[in-house]
Amino acid sequence: MNGAVFTMALAASVVSVQAVAQTSAPVSVSYTFAQGTQGWTAGFADLPADYVQQGIYETAFGWSAIPDQSGVRGLMIQSHNRSDDVFMYITKKIDASVGLAPNKQYTVYLNFDLATKEVAGSFGIGGSPANSVYVKAGAVNFAPALYVEDNGGTPYYFVNVDKSNQAAGGTDMEVIGNLAKPDSDVAGYQLKHFEHTFTVTTNAQGEAYLIIGTDSGYEGLTRIYYTNIQASFY
Numbered sequence: 001m002n003g004a005v006f007t008m009a010l011a012a013s014v015v016s017v018q019a020v021a022q023t024s025a026p027v028s029v030s031y032t033f034a035q036g037t038q039g040w041t042a043g044f045a046d047l048p049a050d051y052v053q054q055g056i057y058e059t060a061f062g063w064s065a066i067p068d069q070s071g072v073r074g075l076m077i078q079s080h081n082r083s084d085d086v087f088m089y090i091t092k093k094i095d096a097s098v099g100l101a102p103n104k105q106y107t108v109y110l111n112f113d114l115a116t117k118e119v120a121g122s123f124g125i126g127g128s129p130a131n132s133v134y135v136k137a138g139a140v141n142f143a144p145a146l147y148v149e150d151n152g153g154t155p156y157y158f159v160n161v162d163k164s165n166q167a168a169g170g171t172d173m174e175v176i177g178n179l180a181k182p183d184s185d186v187a188g189y190q191l192k193h194f195e196h197t198f199t200v201t202t203n204a205q206g207e208a209y210l211i212i213g214t215d216s217g218y219e220g221l222t223r224i225y226y227t228n229i230q231a232s233f234y
Contacts, residue, residue: 027099027106027233031092033073037063040092040229042077045159046085046215049148056082058221061090066115066225068188074115074227081216083156084126087163089213090226091144094233096206105201106233108139112212113191115225120180126219130180133222136163137212138173139200144211166217173211174198179224189225208233 031038042061044051051057057080064076079086094100118130126132138161146157162170169175174196181190200208210231216222 027094029094029098029231031229033063033075033227037075038092040075040090042075042088042090043144043146043159044079045087045089045146045157047079047083047157049155049157051157054082056080057086059088064225066189066191066227067117069115069191072115072191072227074113074225076223076225078221078223079216080221081126081219084219085165085216087159087213087215088222089144089159089211091209091211092229093143094208094210094231100202100206100208100233102202102204102206104206105199106208107197107199108208108210109195109197109232109234110137110139110210110212110230111193111195112229113193113227114179115189115191115227116179116181117189118179118181119184121184124218124220127217129218129220129222131178132166132217133179134167134175134215134217135177135179135194135212136169136173136215137176137194137196137210138163138170138198139208139210140172141201141203141208144209161211163213163215166215173213175215179214179222191227 059079061077066072079088144161148155161172163173164170176196202208
């Protein structure tokens, strides 16, 4: 091989390696909620459509300091599970503005901290406030949204994401743990770390939606906080 041909071959090889590296570089997003909700929204499903008017479900969502965690802020979400099946969730659209490609399948590595005060093995109405509240996570290529459907003669809110029910996972969201805090001997809220890997195929606009939630079998008030959410799309 003469020098010119070798140089051209070497240059092509370098370009090829660089192209592969660029293609395989992950798209990563991170949310610490130091100054706000950072575009995350919330929803409540599996409860009557007039739950706000009833005033007994105590639903709330917002940006807040996390109790017992000095200087740490996050997304507070709560509800009182009067229907014996409340699903409350947070969601965020990730799109081409951060580098996602359209119609592409990604492996997503998600990790986050959830602040909970519930003690493992504790007892409550209908189930444990720790072990009977199931944490689920996943991603879809359409916006998670609520719709109304009859449930035994009563209009109910449901979500258009397949999460299944309570301890069972669905095709869009899987069970990744519960609300039992790491150290039952320490009072107050503690950060519990969760990690999960799954796949999602973006839509034609290069969009995917992260969704994290809790499916409750405990018929009392649950108040939790999400923080330090990170996701990498490979």
